[in-house]
Amino acid sequence: MAKTARTYSNRTLQAIRVLATQIQLARKQHRWTEAELAERAGASRSTIRMIEDGNPATGLGLYFEVATLLGISLYDADSQKLTDIQHTLDLKLALLPSRIDKHRGEVFDDF
Amino acid sequence: MAKTARTYSNRTLQAIRVLATQIQLARKQHRWTEAELAERAGASRSTIRMIEDGNPATGLGLYFEVATLLGISLYDADSQKLTDIQHTLDLKLALLPSRIDKHRGEVFDDF
DNA sequence: CCTTAATGTATTTTTTAAAAGTCATAATCA
DNA sequence: TGATTATGACTTTTAAAAAATACATTAAGG
Numbered sequence: 001m002a003k004t005a006r007t008y009s010n011r012t013l014q015a016i017r018v019l020a021t022q023i024q025l026a027r028k029q030h031r032w033t034e035a036e037l038a039e040r041a042g043a044s045r046s047t048i049r050m051i052e053d054g055n056p057a058t059g060l061g062l063y064f065e066v067a068t069l070l071g072i073s074l075y076d077a078d079s080q081k082l083t084d085i086q087h088t089l090d091l092k093l094a095l096l097p098s099r100i101d102k103h104r105g106e107v108f109d110d111f
Numbered sequence: 112m113a114k115t116a117r118t119y120s121n122r123t124l125q126a127i128r129v130l131a132t133q134i135q136l137a138r139k140q141h142r143w144t145e146a147e148l149a150e151r152a153g154a155s156r157s158t159i160r161m162i163e164d165g166n167p168a169t170g171l172g173l174y175f176e177v178a179t180l181l182g183i184s185l186y187d188a189d190s191q192k193l194t195d196i197q198h199t200l201d202l203k204l205a206l207l208p209s210r211i212d213k214h215r216g217e218v219f220d221d222f
Numbered sequence: 223c224c225t226t227a228a229t230g231t232a233t234t235t236t237t238t239a240a241a242a243g244t245c246a247t248a249a250t251c252a
Numbered sequence: 253t254g255a256t257t258a259t260g261a262c263t264t265t266t267a268a269a270a271a272a273t274a275c276a277t278t279a280a281g282g
Contacts, residue, residue, distance in 0.1 A: 021204065
């Protein structure tokens with residue numbers, strides 16, 4: 001009996017499918033073949049196919065790289081905005097203790 | 112001599128880093144340890160570590176699954192909105208030819 | 223039509239992700 | 253300060269991604 005493969009929540013699968021479809025749509029709008037996109041991305045056509053099929057196990061970097069090549073803006077943000085977002089996240093992170101200690105009091109989910 | 116590893120654009124690396132940081136921040140806000148998040152995600156701590164380090168080769172599904180567990184909304188959209196987006200994308204896709212033919216005329220990048 | 227090539231599907235091989243585990247370090251709290 | 257344990261860093265193993273390849277199908281254009 002084969003070990004059951006990893007499962008993903010519907011929410012995750014849905015989000016992946018959106019990204020995959022965005023990519024396929026953008027590729028066709030650019031009038032690039034799968035092989036052409038593969039070459040530009042430095043990947044194989046097999047991989048492009050996995051991506052457009054929405055394979056969850058395919059690397060995040062490959063998805064993002066392909067999306068970027070096609071001009072799809074991740075986070076609906078340009079590079080400058082992303083820098084700002086990163087900065088804000090880093091600041092918030094710096095305000096939190098470097099470790100989580102389970103001993104300490106209750107969870108304070110104020111967000 | 113080791114074959115040079117895959118490279119990623121700065122734009123891609125930047126976007127990955129943002130997601131990775133969002134995840135680490137959210138984990139700490141939830142007061143979950145790496146091990147705890149790993150267990151909830153059905154993954155190993157090694158993998159959680161790769162994710163929070165922003166490893167580009169780690170699977171998209173793992174990133175999204177962990178993000179979802181932590182309440183991070185992908186695409187700044189709830190499930191209903193994602194369904195709408197998917198529908199719109201499918202419609203646009205249906206309007207395009209099922210194949211790209213390089214013979215045909217110029218690219219018409221009207222987007 | 224007829225030809226061409228883009229895509230769907232599948233298989234095999236190679237590379238590498240992910241798991242599993244160990245150990246040192248040091249942050250946190252009693 | 254002392255005990256606890258979360259985290260950082262590494263190694264080894266194993267499961268699977270990604271590449272490479274082949275072939276059938278069929279959309280698209282001449």
